[in-house]
Amino acid sequence: MHSVLCDKLGIEYPIFAFTHCRDVVVAVSKAGGIGVLGAVGFTPEQLKEELDWIDEHIGDLPYGVDIVIPQKYEGMGDMDPAQLEKELWKMVPEEHIAFAQKLLADHGVPEWPDGTHSMGLLGWTEATATPLLEEALRRPKCKLIANALGTPPADKVKMIQDSGRLVGALCGRVKQVKAHKAAGLDFIIAQGGEGGGHTGDVGSIVFWPQAVEAAEGIPVLAAGGVGNGKQMLAAMAMGCAGIWTGSLWLTVEEAHAEPAQKESLLKASSEDTVRSRSWTGKPCRMLKNDWTEAWENADNPKPLGMPLQGLVSGDGIRRTAKYAAVGECQKVAFNPVGQVVGQINHVESSRAVITRLITEYVDALEHVNSLMPEA
Amino acid sequence: MHSVLCDKLGIEYPIFAFTHCRDVVVAVSKAGGIGVLGAVGFTPEQLKEELDWIDEHIGDLPYGVDIVIPQKYEGMGDMDPAQLEKELWKMVPEEHIAFAQKLLADHGVPEWPDGTHSMGLLGWTEATATPLLEEALRRPKCKLIANALGTPPADKVKMIQDSGRLVGALCGRVKQVKAHKAAGLDFIIAQGGEGGGHTGDVGSIVFWPQAVEAAEGIPVLAAGGVGNGKQMLAAMAMGCAGIWTGSLWLTVEEAHAEPAQKESLLKASSEDTVRSRSWTGKPCRMLKNDWTEAWENADNPKPLGMPLQGLVSGDGIRRTAKYAAVGECQKVAFNPVGQVVGQINHVESSRAVITRLITEYVDALEHVNSLMPEA
Structure with a gap:
């Protein structure tokens, strides 16, 4: 063409x-x-x-x-990644971490093998x-x-x-x-x-x-x-x-996702996605589930901005990906996808x-x- | 074609x-x-x-x-329009009417000539x-x-x-x-x-x-x-x-709208619209303004369903249309339009x-x- x-x-x-x-x-x-x-x-x-x-x-x-x-985060441009992550963690309210951890626990998502609750800043x-x-x-x-x-x-x-x-x-x-x-x-x-x-x-x-x-x-x-x-x-x-x-x-066929995650996507309709700030801090379209709904609820903590919300949710991303088929993992998993999912x-x-x-x-x-x- | x-x-x-x-x-x-x-x-x-x-x-x-x-409203199918309207008005909280009237008054929207606050059920x-x-x-x-x-x-x-x-x-x-x-x-x-x-x-x-x-x-x-x-x-x-x-x-050219209303539309971008329940009770896309924002605010009354919200907002529709250029009418006017407005x-x-x-x-x-x- x-x-x-x-x-x-x-x-x-x-x-x-x-x-x-x-x-x-x-x-x-x-x-x-x-x-x-x-x-x-x-x-x-x-x-x-x-x-x-x-x-x-x-x-x-x-x-x-x-x-x-x-773009660089204000006043932090010269820090190395480890120092930057440490400074950013200080800005995350305890309440948010506890809320995220409770959501995962309530849905039977196993802990990460080493028991840590952070996957860091990633890229x-x-x-x-x-x-x-x-x-x-x-x-x-x-x-x-x-x-x-x-x-x-x-x-x-x-x-x-x-x-x-x-x-x-x-x-x-x-x-x-x-x-x-x-x-x-x-x-x-x-x-x-x-x-x-x-x-x-x-x-x-x-x-x-x-x-x-x-x-x-x-x-x-x-x-x-x-x-x-x-x-x-x-x-x-x-x-x-x-x-x-x-x-x-x-x-x-060639995609590596866990079968349970692929299944969630294959059965979703175009109306099953939502734009939510609950994973990254910025509006991001993904499958609607208990996690996205929980962060919308007026009685719960509001999502933080980027990159702080990513620190809060990172542990959930890796745990729900690793244990995709365990318990009710899919109900709190991060499944970013567009409305076109309904035709797949x-x-x-x-x-x-x-x-x-x-x-x-x-x-x-x-x-x-x-x-x-x-x- | x-x-x-x-x-x-x-x-x-x-x-x-x-x-x-x-x-x-x-x-x-x-x-x-x-x-x-x-x-x-x-x-x-x-x-x-x-x-x-x-x-x-x-x-x-x-x-x-x-x-x-x-479709007919539950249990009201056989009422004549006047009786139906009367029954529906009974379901509208005073708080909603007062809130709507205050929004109009705060923006300098003149009262309807006969002083009434209802335009009825329309169609x-x-x-x-x-x-x-x-x-x-x-x-x-x-x-x-x-x-x-x-x-x-x-x-x-x-x-x-x-x-x-x-x-x-x-x-x-x-x-x-x-x-x-x-x-x-x-x-x-x-x-x-x-x-x-x-x-x-x-x-x-x-x-x-x-x-x-x-x-x-x-x-x-x-x-x-x-x-x-x-x-x-x-x-x-x-x-x-x-x-x-x-x-x-x-x-x-042939459209009858008030110049102030046309102006609001011509200058709007595609990002200036919002899906809001604030006029009819169902999600409806329109220009975002003080009216739509006010009904989103968690401290204010929530929009009612259809047709009740229409009773609450009807007076605003006619007053902001009639007095489109008066005071800050456009900030509380009903301007239903799609995102395509940005290219017009x-x-x-x-x-x-x-x-x-x-x-x-x-x-x-x-x-x-x-x-x-x-x-």
């Missing part, structure tokens, strides 16, 4: 697959799209291991890495994100870096572009599109409120064309609500240069998903052409 | 324009779409006057009428809606009836279809699509959460294709977020039979809107065709 990003990246279809699973990255790139590994949640050592594996299995094909490089701060970025930039086949939250700092943009890679970032508001453009990004991921993970509240059908207009020629990838080829055609009709998909890859009802291979998207796309294009009166 | 509804209605483009202004109804039908008059808010006498005017000015072209026929109940429906069915050029909220009762569906007209209804959830289909409706209006007025929370890009699938062949009109031809092409690509637009017509920034004629939609549609279709590799 003709698309400026296909040409720049040497890929067949402008289908970008965000995933935390290295197997999916490889399978998507091999099927003609491009896999993008979400690196948040990995330590630099873990990321090295994942990228080694990808480099070994992907042949000569390109892939991408997605990180979160927030949520600039200090922890930089080593991840550096690891990615050591890989010649890693051809793009995406920032999942906000405009990356200027020095990071320069570092990525100087290395010959493309850099892009997600956003959900027109003013963020403009900020991304002003920062000189190579592409912009415009995510409508339907999307999974951190998301705004303007719907894709409204936001995409506004983003394309505000980007003034910078390629825009459509995110939020794309799970079939009709939706992909809709995105291209509105001027997008491709699609950025995430939810679609959570339940594919069975397991497919990654290749089958790409083939389906393209077949449906071509069919939909034929359909709209057939609606035109004969010239 | 080829569309089953174009053929059935004898119109050129499958563009349905919902509006409360008779002038817009006529202008849209004359430009090749079909105008649909929103009758809620009119008394039967007022509706008669509007339809007389439309019949006189529209030539031989078709138009539609949109009403709200809710929100079956008892008040039936005379409106009967008035519409006396008009040979009125070719379709749409129900704005829920599946119409079976006797009304039969009445409309027996008269040779098409009947359809809005919805925002797959289970409502199925209920509409089961009731034998002729078309279904699938509105994504971006839409103005009563709306669900699943985005258009996700909901439309699900609605088309659930409708199993019944034509689906795409509503929620369609304001340009690219968005219209997106809707058609997802299998819709046409578009149902509302926000687009609030600010056209200047006044156009209704004909220019239709022409623009079609031109943009054709351009977008050419664009997506140009992306395909040469066969």
